[in-house]
Amino acid sequence: MLKHCLYGFFILLSFSGKSEVLSNIDSALRVLDKAAPDTNKLQLYTDLGESYYYINTDSALLFWQDGLKLANELIDNGKLKGVQVRKAGILNNLGAVSLKMGKMELSIDYFIESLKLKEVLGDKRGIGTTSNNIAYLLSTQSNYPEAIKYHKKAIKVRQEIEDSAGLGQSYNNMGYLYYSMDELDSALLAYEKSLELRKALKDERGIATVENNIGLVYADKGSLEEAYQYYKRALPYFRQAEDPHSLVTILGNIAGIESKLYDKKTALILAQEAYELANKIKSPEAIMNAAKALSEVQRSIGNYKEAFELFKVEIKMRDSIENASLEKEILRKEKDFELLQEKAADSIERSKQKELNDLKLAKINSENERLDAEHRRDQLKKYFLYGAIALIAAFALFWFNRFKLIQKQKTIIDEQKKNVEEQKNIIESQHQSISESISYAHLIQKASMPELRVESLFSDAGLMYKPRDVVSGDFYWLERDDNKVYFAVADCTGHGIPGAFISLIGTILLNEIYNSKNIRKPDAILNELNHLIQLTLSKPGIELRDGMDISFCSYDYDSKKLQFAGANNPIYIIRKGSAEVESIKADRQPIGRYSKQEDFTLHELQLAEGDTVYLMSDGFQDQFGGKDGKKFKISRLKKLLSEIVELPMDEQMQQLNAAFEDWCGDQEQLDDVCLIGARI
Numbered sequence: 001m002l003k004h005c006l007y008g009f010f011i012l013l014s015f016s017g018k019s020e021v022l023s024n025i026d027s028a029l030r031v032l033d034k035a036a037p038d039t040n041k042l043q044l045y046t047d048l049g050e051s052y053y054y055i056n057t058d059s060a061l062l063f064w065q066d067g068l069k070l071a072n073e074l075i076d077n078g079k080l081k082g083v084q085v086r087k088a089g090i091l092n093n094l095g096a097v098s099l100k101m102g103k104m105e106l107s108i109d110y111f112i113e114s115l116k117l118k119e120v121l122g123d124k125r126g127i128g129t130t131s132n133n134i135a136y137l138l139s140t141q142s143n144y145p146e147a148i149k150y151h152k153k154a155i156k157v158r159q160e161i162e163d164s165a166g167l168g169q170s171y172n173n174m175g176y177l178y179y180s181m182d183e184l185d186s187a188l189l190a191y192e193k194s195l196e197l198r199k200a201l202k203d204e205r206g207i208a209t210v211e212n213n214i215g216l217v218y219a220d221k222g223s224l225e226e227a228y229q230y231y232k233r234a235l236p237y238f239r240q241a242e243d244p245h246s247l248v249t250i251l252g253n254i255a256g257i258e259s260k261l262y263d264k265k266t267a268l269i270l271a272q273e274a275y276e277l278a279n280k281i282k283s284p285e286a287i288m289n290a291a292k293a294l295s296e297v298q299r300s301i302g303n304y305k306e307a308f309e310l311f312k313v314e315i316k317m318r319d320s321i322e323n324a325s326l327e328k329e330i331l332r333k334e335k336d337f338e339l340l341q342e343k344a345a346d347s348i349e350r351s352k353q354k355e356l357n358d359l360k361l362a363k364i365n366s367e368n369e370r371l372d373a374e375h376r377r378d379q380l381k382k383y384f385l386y387g388a389i390a391l392i393a394a395f396a397l398f399w400f401n402r403f404k405l406i407q408k409q410k411t412i413i414d415e416q417k418k419n420v421e422e423q424k425n426i427i428e429s430q431h432q433s434i435s436e437s438i439s440y441a442h443l444i445q446k447a448s449m450p451e452l453r454v455e456s457l458f459s460d461a462g463l464m465y466k467p468r469d470v471v472s473g474d475f476y477w478l479e480r481d482d483n484k485v486y487f488a489v490a491d492c493t494g495h496g497i498p499g500a501f502i503s504l505i506g507t508i509l510l511n512e513i514y515n516s517k518n519i520r521k522p523d524a525i526l527n528e529l530n531h532l533i534q535l536t537l538s539k540p541g542i543e544l545r546d547g548m549d550i551s552f553c554s555y556d557y558d559s560k561k562l563q564f565a566g567a568n569n570p571i572y573i574i575r576k577g578s579a580e581v582e583s584i585k586a587d588r589q590p591i592g593r594y595s596k597q598e599d600f601t602l603h604e605l606q607l608a609e610g611d612t613v614y615l616m617s618d619g620f621q622d623q624f625g626g627k628d629g630k631k632f633k634i635s636r637l638k639k640l641l642s643e644i645v646e647l648p649m650d651e652q653m654q655q656l657n658a659a660f661e662d663w664c665g666d667q668e669q670l671d672d673v674c675l676i677g678a679r680i
Contacts, residue, residue: 473499547592
């Protein structure tokens with residue numbers, strides 16, 4: 001189900017309310033050049049910054065910086081009347097434009113200075129504005145508790161000045177923050193306060209926005225019918241409003257519940273509408289969310305091939321969003337390079353054309369002089385001679401100056417080409433550095449893998465390890481002491497570099513638990529791993545949901561007893577002489593942050609010689625492929641294992657690898673694959 005908030009966060013500028021001077025920006029710039037350094041000029045700097053904020057952030061930044069400098073000079077000279085209020089507004093706006101440009105540390109400094117000055121001045125409306133902005137900045141850093149503190153400050157002053165519109169926005173933003181922290185009851189309370197205020201103001205957009213968000217909270221609480229009613233109430237507004245991003249969200253939210261509770265046909269129509277609209281507005285985030293919603297609906301009605309194609313779109317958009325900053329930088333550098341090349345070519349062409357025009361003009365003038373001289377040869381012979389000499393001298397001087405100008409232009413163009421080449425080399429170096437970093441990350445992950453080989457721990461054992469990328473989010477772990485062996489397969493959140501980070505943390509923590517804490521029982525190991533993962537990935541104001549699914553086993557050589565504990569990952573056993581595959585279920589919770597956590601369960605099983613145990617991640621069974629583009633599924637994998645169980649383990653691994661490659665066909669591998677087989 002597509003679950004996406006429509007939050008009310010946006011940066012608020014301190015507007016002057018005197019924009020009539022900027023009905024003509026060129027005129028305002030001429031006035032600025034002649035203006036004396038007084039409050040009128042300070043007002044012009046403020047107005048020009050506001051005018052450029054949405055069209056050219058660099059220009060807005062420069063005007064407000066100049067305005068801040070002038071405000072400080074006026075204050076130093078004792079001119080305080082009205083200047084401090086404008087300075088506070090300019091500081092707020094500098095924080096806004098710095099945030100827009102990605103300069104987070106500079107932005108928070110400006111906002112805090114603005115807030116302190118507004119508190120001194122008793123500017124309550126301004127305090128509400130800047131507190132909102134600080135809360136937004138903190139929320140972008142996932143520092144939700146601090147963001148809530150600043151929203152509470154904004155709410156307090158907005159209540160004092162009876163700013164109902166501002167209060168409606170603040171409560172909606174508070175709801176979003178509580179929702180992000182999984183504090184659903186607090187989120188619901190904040191949203192309901194926002195809804196009450198916006199209904200009193202007859203704010204249709206605000207009402208629809210909050211209704212969608214309340215629906216989202218009910219959906220997370222499991223009250224899908226309640227959620228559906230709120231979504232449906234919000235839909236009519238977004239259908240008539242010019243806000244396609246929000247319409248994609250609300251359509252996806254409704255389609256998700258329609259497919260689960262009501263009419264799958266209606267769900268398909270709504271999800272298709274959301275997907276078509278997302279592609280129309282060409283928003284990667286909207287396409288990703290709409291593709292996910294439509295994929296889930298298609299899968300619910302058995303259209304697995306269409307679901308798989310949409311799943312690929314979702315993954316592609318997600319990767320596109322994750323790589324957006326790097327791609328934008330590369331595109332910007334390449335564009336600069338192309339523009340400089342074009343400018344260089346245009347400059348040379350214009351120089352040549354001007355030379356030709358000048359030569360033609362000189363030739364025409366010379367010809368006119370010659371005809372005139374012939375006509376008046378007798379009378380003007382002397383003057384013609386002087387004129388010819390002067391013309392030749394002037395032409396020679398003109399040619400010399402043109403030669404110097406062309407040489408200067410050539411020097412500039414050569415310098416520009418040199419700079420562009422340097423930038424190109426920097427980009428290529430960055431590409432090379434990234435590739436080398438990924439390769440080195442692969443070496444680090446490889447070095448962290450167990451020195452033991454699974455084949456050395458059992459009479460017959462094998463490993464299938466197929467990362468989707470250079471580095472993997474799946475890992476396996478092996479240890480042995482005295483008469484026992486310990487082995488595990490883990491599937492971490494994500495794949496590629498993010499997944500590899502979590503897998504490396506998991507390996508390090510398992511080594512710590514085993515070697516330093518001397519914990520040996522699988523359930524106790526997973527309980528401690530869960531505790532340490534949450535400590536590692538949770539800091540004040542930052543709570544990540546990353547973690548892993550894992551199967552962890554210990555086997556006693558003497559008693560032939562197997563102990564097992566699992567986080568979402570079961571194990572499979574095939575007894576000697578039997579084709580039946582036994583599934584030993586894991587606990588339905590991951591390693592990592594989870595809403596309902598309990599201690600992990602210990603399973604004890606008596607094995608006999610010839611029995612075979614399999615541990616695996618979900619990458620094999622979740623792979624799409626085959627002639628119908630469907631998932632391989634665990635049922636098909638269990639059947640395959642029962643067919644090949646009598647083979648030596650190295651041949652089993654070959655058969656599994658061949659089956660996986662054959663199933664993929666032309667499809668890309670979608671996830672990491674890790675599987676251990678061990679015969680007792």
